[in-house]
Amino acid sequence: MSNKSKFHCEFRDCNCIKFIHRKDKLCYICRHSYIWHSKTPKPPTDEYLSFCSSRKMAHTPIYTSISPIQIAIFVPEAEISYEVETIDESRYCSDVILLPI
Numbered sequence: 494m495s496n497k498s499k500f501h502c503e504f505r506d507c508n509c510i511k512f513i514h515r516k517d518k519l520c521y522i523c524r525h526s527y528i529w530h531s532k533t534p535k536p537p538t539d540e541y542l543s544f545c546s547s548r549k550m551a552h553t554p555i556y557t558s559i560s561p562i563q564i565a566i567f568v569p570e571a572e573i574s575y576e577v578e579t580i581d582e583s584r585y586c587s588d589v590i591l592l593p594i
Contacts, residue, residue, distance in 0.1 A: 499530035 499512035502523050509523035512530040519526055 497532065499527055499532065500534045502530050504529040 501511070502509035502520065502525050504523070504525045507523050507525060507529075509520060509525070509530075511522070512527055513521035514527070515521050520530065
């Protein structure tokens with residue numbers, strides 16, 4: 494077993510919050526093996542907050558509704574153009590110089 498401490502037990506609905514080592518590698522509290530105990534602590538829950546509020550509304554979740562989202566698939570449509578553009582050859586240089594190889 495490693496020297497790192499183990500935290501809450503993850504075996505079914507076990508309520509053990511910390512592994513306490515016995516000689517037979519079982520927990521002194523729940524008698525589950527050390528492999529069932531987590532390496533990391535549980536995240537804070539509503540019962541254990543970083544601050545305690547006496548207001549009931551601070552612990553009550555607020556549910557909001559979202560209006561339905563309309564999804565449409567965009568299909569681009571291009572107009573067919575049968576016109577052939579004429580190329581003005583005077584705009585381009587007629588001399589082509591080849592580079593030496």
